[in-house]
Amino acid sequence: MLKVLLVDDEHWNRDMIRSLGEWDHIGLQIVGEAGDGIEAVRLTEALEPEIVITDMRMPAADGVELLRILKERFPEIRTIVISGYDDFNYAKHALKYRSVDYLLKPIDPQELNAALQKCKTELQDSQKSRLEPFDLECSQRLSGYKQSLRSYFHELNREGITVVFGQLQQELQTDSGHRKLGRVVQELLLHLKELVAAAMPGAEQQEIRVTPHTLSSAEAAVHDMQQYYMQALDALIQQRKFKNKLNLEEIRQYMEQHFTEPITLEFLAKVFFVSKEYLSKVFKQEYGVNVTDYIVQLRMEKAREWIVQEQHPIKTVCEMAGYEDVSYFYRVFKKYFGIAPGEMRKQNEV
Incomplete structure (x- = not known):
């Protein structure tokens, strides 16, 4: 939902705009209302609207001043001017500051919603133009x-x-x-x-x-x-x-999600705000294996799955399982399964 700010010193005019706009249908949301240009600038900074609908004649700072500030400080914002006067000077300023449309009161609902849709389209096109493909x-x-x-x-x-x-x-x-x-x-x-x-x-x-x-x-x-x-x-x-007690299941899930990364007992203890001695003790009590061996187990089981699938070279499997040294990976794999990765792959081919 794109955010819209209404600016008019007469609250009934803001109510009228609110009632005539097809906000949900177009994908817009009114997030604030201002009674003059100064308040509008403050709300623009706080609420970051994508669209501003403004009257021209207002106390403090009028619509002309507001359009100037918006163009200078928030150039991506789209503006719609709504005025009770068919005044050439107002229209000229709306054109100068690149307002999407200049509407006269009483407001025509079709014209208002067409202007809102045009704002949304321009904003979407602007964002797409920034999404250049990466080399x-x-x-x-x-x-x-x-x-x-x-x-x-x-x-x-x-x-x-x-x-x-x-x-x-x-x-x-x-x-x-x-x-x-x-x-x-x-x-x-x-x-x-x-x-x-x-x-x-x-x-x-x-x-x-x-x-x-x-x-x-x-x-x-x-x-x-x-x-x-x-x-x-x-x-x-x-x-x-600020958890009341150590959640071993959460730590185990974390390990299963990140086992290919260089996680250690010391790292886990720091991340979960416990001592490594305590974590080591309770983890082994719960799962019957220490943290280091559990990580090796996760890596080896996943490596075996990749080896059997035969979709990746063994060197790639080594890297995917979190090992930088291929020879070390071979030693750990053979110690764990009693067979080298290449031999396991050959057996699977038979």
Whole structure:
């Protein structure tokens, strides 16, 4: 739902606009109302609407001044002017500041809804134009940033996340990065959604919206994305820090979701706010195996599945299972199953 701000010094005029608009049908939501231009600017900063519908004659700051400020400070916002006067000067200012439409009172419902639909279409087209396809180099660089964010998120490391976003902002400030700003934002939001779903299964996720302000500059995009990541991280920390008792099942699920990553007993103890000695003791009591062996078990069982499927080279299976050293992977695999990966694959072919 795109957000709409109504601006008119007469409340009955705002009520009339509210009653005539096909808000739900078009996909719009009125999030605020203002009685003059000054209040409208304040609400625009607070509510970040995508569309502003404004009267022209108002006290304090009139519609002309409001249009000027919006064009200067919030260029992505679409505006619709509604005036009780067929005044050439007002129409000229509406044209100058690129309002989507100039409507006269009494308002024609069809004209109003056509203007609203036009605003939505322009906003959608504008966002699509920012989503340029990545070339291989850009995709690889972004993948590196996402990998770093994933690691720091799992480690509950706020400082690390801040550093990553600082590096990302420097890169996005180049011409190449800025043209792909919308795509970067989209990728990072999807990545965050995946991180939260994995770290807090079943938890209600915060509402994440891409606003015109977010896409207005590299600085704004990075600031908003970093805020979303930090809010999610704080929620995760609170969830784990203030639980009444250690939830071994949650830790086991975490291990099953992240066993291909370099997780250790020390890492898990830090993430779940317990001592490694206590975690080691209660985990083995519950599952009959220590943390390290359980991770090896998860990796080996998955590696065997991939080996038998014969869809990947053994070196790729090694990497997918979380091992960097192929020879070490061979030794662990043979010790666990009593047979080398290659031999297991040959047996499966028979």
